[in-house]
Amino acid sequence: MNFILKIWRQKNAQTKGSFKTYLLKDVSPEMSFLEMLDYLNKQIIGNGGEPVTFEHDCREGICGSCGLYINGRPHGPMRNTTTCELHMREFNDGDSIVIEPWRARAFPVIKDLVVDRSSFERIMHAGGFISVNTGSAPESNSNPVSKTIADKAFDAATCIGCGACVAACKNSSAMLYAAAKIAQYAMIPQGKVEAKERVDKMVKQMDAEGFGFCSNTYSCEFDCPKGISVDFIALMNREFFSSKVCKQKQT
Numbered sequence: 001m002n003f004i005l006k007i008w009r010q011k012n013a014q015t016k017g018s019f020k021t022y023l024l025k026d027v028s029p030e031m032s033f034l035e036m037l038d039y040l041n042k043q044i045i046g047n048g049g050e051p052v053t054f055e056h057d058c059r060e061g062i063c064g065s066c067g068l069y070i071n072g073r074p075h076g077p078m079r080n081t082t083t084c085e086l087h088m089r090e091f092n093d094g095d096s097i098v099i100e101p102w103r104a105r106a107f108p109v110i111k112d113l114v115v116d117r118s119s120f121e122r123i124m125h126a127g128g129f130i131s132v133n134t135g136s137a138p139e140s141n142s143n144p145v146s147k148t149i150a151d152k153a154f155d156a157a158t159c160i161g162c163g164a165c166v167a168a169c170k171n172s173s174a175m176l177y178a179a180a181k182i183a184q185y186a187m188i189p190q191g192k193v194e195a196k197e198r199v200d201k202m203v204k205q206m207d208a209e210g211f212g213f214c215s216n217t218y219s220c221e222f223d224c225p226k227g228i229s230v231d232f233i234a235l236m237n238r239e240f241f242s243s244k245v246c247k248q249k250q251t
């Protein structure tokens with residue numbers, strides 16, 4: 001297969017970037033999208049050029065580091081699929097493919113297709129943990145959690161923190177990310193102890209990082225490679241407002 005690749009090239013955060021066009025020939029349909037970029041880089045290096053910088057780690061949809069904006073969609077055209085799980089057979093021979101980094105003020109470009117997502121880390125540092133001593137692993141039936149709740153908490157915990165929700169949202173909102181991280185704790189007994197404090201701190205940090213408000217278009221859910229539901233945003237809002245009511249009652 002042959003492709004025309006239009007790739008965003010940017011030296012660093014201080015310089016302006018632009019699209020550069022590459023013609024890539026003899027791509028195997030079985031190559032993953034990242035393997036295709038490896039193949040391109042091999043050719044660029046062979047010609048004495050600077051390879052395209054992109055982020056990756058696990059290459060199996062687990063770590064969340066491979067976010068690329070492909071033809072106007074976070075992670076490309078396939079639903080519930082990360083960039084590393086996307087294969088070239090999903091494109092047509094001769095296609096033009098536009099590849100960009102995530103676009104959001106809170107995700108500044110470091111180089112080419114790599115953005116700084118440490119704003120997500122700071123949201124987690126603000127409250128995405130359980131600080132009470134839960135002791136060693138208890139006997140599983142001593143802490144009863146219904147299957148429905150356990151399954152929902154697990155669904156929230158499947159968020160890989162890739163940032164596709166932010167890239168998909170016209171307001172660059174991180175509400176789906178924050179909601180999933182808050183919900184994974186808020187629904188289980190161990191997480192309930194600090195739930196009110198946690199939601200307050202994490203939402204405050206999310207706002208401080210410069211993410212926008214929820215646009216209510218559900219584009220985050222649509223483009224999330226793990227299919228995280230916007231229902232978690234409603235849960236986060238409920239948790240947030242009940243934390244405010246509790247605070248008011250205390251004062």
Ligand code: FES
Nearest residue numbers: 059063064066084
């Ligand atoms: S490289 Fe880990 S999710 Fe894609």
